[in-house]
Every structure is written in C-alpha cells, then in structure tokens.
Amino acid sequence: MKEFSQSVGRGVELISIVEPKFKTTNISVVFLMPCQPEKFPAWSLVPNLLLNSCAKYPTIAQMSERLQELYGAYLDNSVSLIADTWQMRLMVNTIGDDYALEGEDLRKQAASLLLECILHPNTENGTAFAESAFRTEQQELLDVIQNEINNKRSYATKQARKTIFKDEPNSVSLYGTEEDVLALTPEFVYQAYQEILQKAQILIYYVGSEEAPELPEMFRNVFADRDVPEICVQSPSPCKAEPAVVTESMNVGQSQLVMAFKTQEDISQEALRMCSLMFGGAPFSLLFSNVREKMSLCYYCSSVIVYGKNTMMVTSGVSQENLEKTRDAVLEQLDSMCRGEFEDSLLENAQRYLINALRLTGDTPSSCSSEAFERFLREDHADVEERIRLYQNLTKEDIIRTAKAFRLDSVYMLTQKGEEA
Amino acid sequence: MKQRNQEVITSPKGEQSCLHVKHETGLDIYIMEMPDYHSSYALFGTKYGSVNTMFRLDGEADYAQVPEGIAHFLEHKLFENEDTGAFEQYAKTGAIANAYTSFDRTAYLFMCSENFNPSLEILLNFVQHPYFTQETVDKEQGIIAQEIRMNEDEPGWKLFFNSLKCMYQKHPVRIGIAGTVESIQEIDADLLYRCYHTFYNLHNMTLSIAGNVKAEEILEICDRLLLPSEDHKLEEVYPDEPYEVYQHEVIDTAPVGVPLFSLDFKLRPKSGETLLRAEMLAELTMDTLFNSSTEIYQQMLEENLINFGFGVDAPFTGNGYFSVGIGGESRNPREVRKRVFEVIRNAKDNGFDKQAFERLRKAKYGNMIRSMNSVESNASMMLDCYMCGIRPFTPVSVLSEITYEEALQFLRDEIDTENTVLSVVHAQGDEIL
Numbered sequence: 001m002k003e004f005s006q007s008v009g010r011g012v013e014l015i016s017i018v019e020p021k022f023k024t025t026n027i028s029v030v031f032l033m034p035c036q037p038e039k040f041p042a043w044s045l046v047p048n049l050l051l052n053s054c055a056k057y058p059t060i061a062q063m064s065e066r067l068q069e070l071y072g073a074y075l076d077n078s079v080s081l082i083a084d085t086w087q088m089r090l091m092v093n094t095i096g097d098d099y100a101l102e103g104e105d106l107r108k109q110a111a112s113l114l115l116e117c118i119l120h121p122n123t124e125n126g127t128a129f130a131e132s133a134f135r136t137e138q139q140e141l142l143d144v145i146q147n148e149i150n151n152k153r154s155y156a157t158k159q160a161r162k163t164i165f166k167d168e169p170n171s172v173s174l175y176g177t178e179e180d181v182l183a184l185t186p187e188f189v190y191q192a193y194q195e196i197l198q199k200a201q202i203l204i205y206y207v208g209s210e211e212a213p214e215l216p217e218m219f220r221n222v223f224a225d226r227d228v229p230e231i232c233v234q235s236p237s238p239c240k241a242e243p244a245v246v247t248e249s250m251n252v253g254q255s256q257l258v259m260a261f262k263t264q265e266d267i268s269q270e271a272l273r274m275c276s277l278m279f280g281g282a283p284f285s286l287l288f289s290n291v292r293e294k295m296s297l298c299y300y301c302s303s304v305i306v307y308g309k310n311t312m313m314v315t316s317g318v319s320q321e322n323l324e325k326t327r328d329a330v331l332e333q334l335d336s337m338c339r340g341e342f343e344d345s346l347l348e349n350a351q352r353y354l355i356n357a358l359r360l361t362g363d364t365p366s367s368c369s370s371e372a373f374e375r376f377l378r379e380d381h382a383d384v385e386e387r388i389r390l391y392q393n394l395t396k397e398d399i400i401r402t403a404k405a406f407r408l409d410s411v412y413m414l415t416q417k418g419e420e421a
Numbered sequence: 422m423k424q425r426n427q428e429v430i431t432s433p434k435g436e437q438s439c440l441h442v443k444h445e446t447g448l449d450i451y452i453m454e455m456p457d458y459h460s461s462y463a464l465f466g467t468k469y470g471s472v473n474t475m476f477r478l479d480g481e482a483d484y485a486q487v488p489e490g491i492a493h494f495l496e497h498k499l500f501e502n503e504d505t506g507a508f509e510q511y512a513k514t515g516a517i518a519n520a521y522t523s524f525d526r527t528a529y530l531f532m533c534s535e536n537f538n539p540s541l542e543i544l545l546n547f548v549q550h551p552y553f554t555q556e557t558v559d560k561e562q563g564i565i566a567q568e569i570r571m572n573e574d575e576p577g578w579k580l581f582f583n584s585l586k587c588m589y590q591k592h593p594v595r596i597g598i599a600g601t602v603e604s605i606q607e608i609d610a611d612l613l614y615r616c617y618h619t620f621y622n623l624h625n626m627t628l629s630i631a632g633n634v635k636a637e638e639i640l641e642i643c644d645r646l647l648l649p650s651e652d653h654k655l656e657e658v659y660p661d662e663p664y665e666v667y668q669h670e671v672i673d674t675a676p677v678g679v680p681l682f683s684l685d686f687k688l689r690p691k692s693g694e695t696l697l698r699a700e701m702l703a704e705l706t707m708d709t710l711f712n713s714s715t716e717i718y719q720q721m722l723e724e725n726l727i728n729f730g731f732g733v734d735a736p737f738t739g740n741g742y743f744s745v746g747i748g749g750e751s752r753n754p755r756e757v758r759k760r761v762f763e764v765i766r767n768a769k770d771n772g773f774d775k776q777a778f779e780r781l782r783k784a785k786y787g788n789m790i791r792s793m794n795s796v797e798s799n800a801s802m803m804l805d806c807y808m809c810g811i812r813p814f815t816p817v818s819v820l821s822e823i824t825y826e827e828a829l830q831f832l833r834d835e836i837d838t839e840n841t842v843l844s845v846v847h848a849q850g851d852e853i854l
Contacts, residue, residue: 021457023436023794052729060722064714065780072784072791095790099436101783136722143728143750146678152574250676251849254570283508283518293506296563299571317571345512352515359534363460364795 010225012202025107025208026365028091031200035169041176042192047077055120083235083308128186156256160412164260205369243408256414259314263405270390275402286333337403432814446647447624451803453631461632462796466528469620471598479654488607490600493522507547516540525739545646553610584844587668591660623650627807631799680847683748693810700736702831703745707733
C-alpha cells in the first residue's frame with residue numbers, strides 16, 4: 001500500500017491511498033468546522049441536498065439513473081461531531097476501471113460527479129437551494145427526527161447524552177428539533193453551506209487500486225483558499241459533583257440503562273481504550289463475563305470511549321426488575337478493576353484483541369481512509385505498528401490508574417411505562 | 422501430497438477462484454486464498470435454523486417436534502464446553518469471534534489478522550464437542566429472554582414477523598428465530614443433544630474460509646480435527662403450505678415515528694439454481710419498477726406518500742418459502758399499495774422500461790464486484806452457495822444470462838397482486854389511512 005498527501009489549495013489536502021488489491025474506487029471529501037450548534041439543523045440538511053440532485057442532474061430520478069450507469073456507484077454522506085468539531089463527509093464509490101465492461105473511465109466520471117454535487121448544487125439562481133428539493137429534504141429530516149425513537153438502544157444513548165454533556169455542544173442533536181427544521185429556508189441553508197464551503201478545513205481521501213494522476217488536477221483550486229479554522233478534537237467534559245440520574249418511560253418490553261463515567265485526569269487515548277475494552281468492550285471483558293454470563297442479567301452490557309470527551313459509556317438492555325441490580329453490578333465491576341482484582345491475562349487478551357483488530361486495517365477502503373483520518377486527528381504520524389507498541393507498553397498499573405480515574409457522571413434509564421424504577 | 426476429492430472453481434471472468442474439497446468426513450470445505458490481505462475469515466455452518474422444527478434420522482420411528490427457538494439456543498450453548506468457553510480460548514489468539522442463527526442455518530465465525538491456524542482449531546473443536554447441562558441451560562434462559570425482548574422492541578423486526586405470520590399459514594418460517602420467552606423454557610439438555618446430533622453432522626455442514634490463509638495448512642488441520650461422521654440420512658418434514666397468504670393485512674402498534682410498512686408478495690417456493698435465478702429476476706424486476714429513478718417513486722415522494730426509506734428488499738428465500746417485498750415508511754401505506762399494484766398490472770400488460778432493466782443489471786454486477794473486495798463477503802458467498810445447493814460464483818453467471826424477456830415473463834407468471842401481505846407498524850394514536 002502506498003500513501004501520499006498533497007496540497008490542492010490552501011487549507012485543502014488530497015490524501016491518496018493506493019492499494020492494488022482493491023476492486024473499487026472511493027473518493028471522500030471531509031469538511032471540518034468548529035461547532036456552531038445553532039447551525040446544526042441547517043448543516044444537517046446540506047449533505048442530502050448536495051448528493052440527491054445537482055444542477056446537472058436536478059431530480060432524484062436523474063441522479064439515480066446516472067449512478068446506475070456507473071455500475072451502481074453510490075453517493076453517501078455522514079455528519080458527526082468529533083469532540084467540538086463538526087464533520088461532514090461526502091463520498092462516492094464505484095468499481096475499479098479494470099472491471100468496467102466497456103472500458104469506461106469510472107474513476108474520473110465518479111470524481112466528476114462528486115465535484116458536480118459539491119460545486120454546482122441544485123439551486124434557484126445560485127442564491128438558494130431549489131425549492132422542491134429543499135421541501136423533500138426538509139420532510140426527510142423531520143422523518144429522521146421522528147424516527148429516532150425506533151431503535152431503543154440508540155434512542156437511550158442519545159437521550160443520555162443530553163445529561164452527560166449538559167451545556168456542551170455534544171448534548172445537542174445534530175438534527176435539531178422539528179421546530180428548528182421547520183424554521184429553515186432554502187436561502188438560509190444555502191448560505192450555511194456557503195460558509196462551510198468557504199471556511200471548512202477540507203481533506204480529500206482517494207482509495208483505489210492505482211494512482212489517480214487526474215485527481216490533483218480535478219480538485220486543484222476548485223475550493224477557495226482558506227485559513228484553516230481552529231479545529232478542536234479534544235474537549236474534556238467536566239464531571240458532575242454528584243451523578244445525575246434521569247429516568248424516562250416508554251411502552252417497551254425491555255428497559256435500557258446508560259451509564260457515563262468521566263475522568264478529569266490526562267490519560268492517553270490508548271489507556272482509555274484499553275481500559276474500556278477490558279471493562280466491557282469484548283466477549284472476555286468483565287461486563288460480558290460477569291454481568292451477562294455469570295449473572296445472566298442481559299444480552300448485552302458493553303462499554304465504549306467517546307472520542308475526545310474523556311468519557312466511557314456503558315449501555316445495557318435489561319428487564320425492568322433488574323435495572324438496579326445491573327447498575328450495581330456495573331459499579332461493582334469497575335470497583336474490582338480499581339482494586340486490581342483481575343487476572344493478568346485480561347490485559348494480555350485485550351492487547352491481543354486490539355492488535356489483531358488494528359492489523360485488520362488496510363483490508364477495506366473505508367478502514368484505510370479512517371485510519372489516515374484518525375492520524376490527522378491525533379496530529380501524529382504513528383502508523384499501525386507504532387500504535388500497537390503503545391498498546392503493548394501498557395501495564396496492569398496503567399489500567400488500574402485509568403479505572404480509578406473514572407467517576408460516575410450520569411445514569412439514564414428508559415423504563416417500561418407505568419413501572420418507573 | 423494427500424489425494425483429495427477437490428476442484429478449483431473460478432468466477433466467470435476469472436477475477437477470483439476458490440478451492441472446494443469434499444472431505445472424507447463428509448464436510449464440504451471452501452477456501453479462497455487472498456494473499457494480499459491481512460485478514461482471514463472463517464465460517465463453520467450447518468443447515469440448521471429456526472425452520473427445522475420437525476425431523477427424524479434414518480431408522481428412527483418417530484419425528485421429533487422441538488420447541489421454537491432451539492437452534493438459536495443451541496448456538497448460544499455450543500460456546501461452552503466442560504472446561505472453558507470458546508470466547509476464553511479465542512482470547513488467547515486475539516480473534517474476533519461470533520455466531521448467528523437464521524431461518525435455515527447456524528454459523529460460527531471468527532475474523533483475525535494473525536494466529537489463524539490456532540483459531541481454526543478452536544472453531545473446529547468447540548463446534549464438534551457439545552457440552553450441555555441443565556444448569557448451564559437454565560443460566561442461558563435469562564440471557565436469551567433479554568435478546569428476545571430486545572428484538573420485540575425493534576419495530577422492523579415486529580413488522581417482518583407480523584408479515585411472515587400472515588404470509589405463511591403453516592410453514593415454521595412464521596415463528597421467531599429465537600423463539601419466545603415461554604418456548605425456550607421447554608428446552609433442556611437432552612433436547613439440545615438430540616438436535617445437535619441430528620444437524621451438526623459433517624454431511625450437513627460446511628467450512629468456508631477466505632483471506633490470508635494457506636489451503637494446505639487448513640486441510641492438515643481438518644484432517645487432524647474433523648471427527649469421522651456417518652451420513653444419517655436426515656429427513657425433515659415441512660407442513661403443506663398453501664399457495665395463498667393467510668391474511669392480507671396486519672396493523673400493529675409500537676413506539677415509532679413515521680409508520681413503517683412492508684408489502685410482501687408470496688411466491689411459489691423453489692430450490693437450487695432455479696431459486697437463484699428466480700431471486701434475481703424478482704429483485705431486478707421489482708427494482709426496475711420501483712427504484713428511485715422511476716416516475717412512481719418520484720411522484721410518491723413529491724406527494725409525501727413515501728420517503729427515501731422506500732425500496733425493494735432482497736428476496737426472502739429458503740426451504741419452502743419465497744417472497745419479495747417493498748417497504749419503507751408511509752403515513753398512507755394503503756395508498757402506496759394501490760399505486761404499486763397499478764404499476765405492476767400495467768407492466769404485466771404493457772411491459773416495462775428495458776433500458777432501466779439493463780442499467781440495474783449493470784448496477785447489480787457492480788455490487789457483486791464490490792463485494793469481492795472483502796474477505797467476509799467472499800467467505801459468506803461460498804457459505805451461501807453451499808446452503809442453497811449451488812456452486813460458488815454461480816450468481817455472477819446467472820446475472821449475465823438473464824434477459825428482459827425472461828424478467829417480463831417472471832413478472833407475469835409469478836408476481837401476484839392477489840397474494841400479498843401489507844404489514845404496518847405505527848405509533849399508538851396515529852391513524853392509518
């Protein structure tokens with residue numbers, strides 16, 4: 001695999017990853033903006049407005065037809081928060097030119113399509129997004145907001161974040177409320193997009209089987225020069241003096257438990273991840289072996305680190321009568337970790353597991369670009385092997401110190417209606 | 422080198438090939454060496470899923486009728502043996518392991534970037550050495566009960582099983598994969614052993630591996646660890662399922678946002694390559710009629726009858742069942758059904774857009790190429806082909822053969838607007854028009 005990076009404008013970087021084994025072409029454009037929570041609803045509408053139609057293919061039907069012609073290429077997008085940084089990723093994927101049945105230059109055509117979407121959106125006179133496309137996307141976003149209730153685990157996590165990150169951008173929904181979305185106009189959203197286009201830090205990732213000499217030319221100077229904005233990807237969240245406890249009820253068969261633990265100490269990402277993996281991130285972890293396997297309380301009880309927020313979140317789906325018991329069991333497992341009451345093999349197993357997972361990087365186009373992006377976020381050039389060494393150097397004492405640094409910050413429970421805990 | 426019953430199978434355009442070995446124990450082994458990859462993925466699967474509720478072996482007088490959800494329960498329990506659990510063993514190799522049970526199969530899998538051979542030994546050992554006691558069975562009931570509750574809270578799951586219950590009058594595909602909280606109480610260690618010895622016979626199983634592996638090393642491990650196995654001539658019984666659906670509509674409530682719906686067409690069941698061809702025809706035809714480039718899609722979107730969630734689902738097929746569905750979210754699913762039926766009737770009479778059909782065929786070819794990128798997809802493809810009784814890469818050949826005329830004939834003969842189920846899940850208090 002070869003990776004090289006080049007500037008295609010001030011504040012705009014093209015990172016090319018060439019891996020001959022891949023049979024596809026992936027190009028993604030990442031826009032990074034400092035958080036402005038009041039603009040989240042408008043910004044959330046932008047990616048679909050850009051990718052579902054454009055000036056050249058002004059209806060969804062025309063755009064779909066074009067994608068089908070490109071062997072089922074797809075345009076995809078995601079919007080997320082990385083600590084206090086808002087991220088929008090616009091992506092096109094098609095098969096490699098070698099597999100085109102009639103020798104088409106699919107890579108070039110896919111890159112052109114993505115650029116069309118970004119630079120020549122479907123607008124009314126270049127001052128607002130086209131009214132009909134806007135109404136469709138607005139309704140779509142309203143539906144997405146209403147549907148957040150459908151998946152109970154993710155709904156519980158989202159609700160819990162309101163408490164966990166109270167008064168921080170991470171507590172705010174990226175979509176906003178239904179009222180926020182209804183108040184948007186095609187003009188306002190277009191202006192919000194112009195701000196992204198002009199001010200965001202832009203990273204372009206190409207992952208394909210061969211070098212793409214045409215891409216630098218295609219992307220050079222298409223974005224205005226910009227001063228790279230201040231990007232904050234580490235934004236420690238303050239821990240509450242007393243844990244906040246929030247209960248919500250709904251007509252569900254299974255209750256949801258979300259617990260957040262925070263540390264105020266300066267602990268490396270590696271130690272945080274390793275500690276969470278040992279605590280509840282794998283089938284040999286303490287939560288899986290004890291809360292699920294030994295106590296039979298749940299089907300899942302797992303932990304993850306929220307990147308850049310020094311926070312570990314535990315989620316579990318349990319029966320109503322076992323909510324308290326599960327909460328106590330999670331706390332007990334963390335206590336035992338703090339006391340060092342775990343086998344040395346737990347750390348060794350976790351190291352093997354992480355190393356194994358890290359070495360899988362490079363086998364999918366998305367893992368290649370994600371890994372490169374993560375290096376950018378960490379502001380270091382440590383490759384996979386160097387990162388593996390950091391994990392290998394962690395000791396049992398490091399894990400105990402990390403576990404001890406965590407304090408319970410919030411508990412959220414989604415309970416069965418009429419039977420609140 | 423040991424003489425083996427084996428052959429190399431290559432994809433039609435030569436992009437990929439795999440080795441198929443019929444092992445002396447009866448096991449079908451598929452290996453795709455992908456030396457440029459770091460990862461390897463192994464699946465050890467049996468043709469045993471939730472629909473296998475009634476069966477007997479050659480020489481047995483009576484058919485066994487087992488509780489709902491037992492295949493899935495067995496999958497959970499197989500991870501434990503007398504001394505230690507499989508997860509604890511995998512922890513020593515670093516492999517990421519899991520398993521799944523569906524309607525017609527159970528598969529145990531792991532993914533790794535190193536220590537492949539020791540991980541394979543763990544896989545072959547634990548799947549071949551069951552250990553069930555009443556105590557461990559009782560302990561699992563709490564965990565699985567929570568899995569069932571989790572699924573019941575998932576509105577898409579509810580929508581799907583409600584539809585199956587209406588489409589199928591007798592076939593066990595209408596029951597939940599994990600069973601019910603009540604049915605799993607009937608499971609005991611003896612029943613698990615009976616099911617295990619019936620279905621976990623190497624003649625009924627496959628090992629499918631793709632990635633940075635060496636076939637010779639894998640086969641040496643198989644020679645050493647696979648237990649001799651006798652073909653018991655498994656006999657499965659499925660009730661006679663009528664052609665007609667049981668009920669045309671089912672409306673249910675759950676805490677959801679926009680009402681979810683699926684409109685499922687019950688088709689005549691098929692098997693082997695005939696089924697594969699029919700699946701592709703069903704999917705391509707319906708996609709041609711209802712994908713996002715069609716007028717009907719555009720119109721319904723503009724009228725706010727559907728949103729971007731609308732689309733054709735992959736056909737649902739197996740031993741004795743076959744359906745194709747369209748679904749998504751709608752505040753007026755009955756109107757969507759009416760429009761869908763109109764489009765189908767019109768296409769039956771007048772044909773449909775041939776260019777669109779060809780475009781979608783091209784897109785499907787693109788998807789097949791795309792899936793060759795990943796070791797998981799390749800191993801899963803080989804397992805799927807075994808389960809369906811076809812050779813690996815057959816889907817690519819079949820896709821290149823099918824024609825517009827065949828698709829139109831399929832639409833006319835097989836897609837029956839009189840034999841459908843509309844399943845809806847909406848929030849309590851919402852009115853469904």
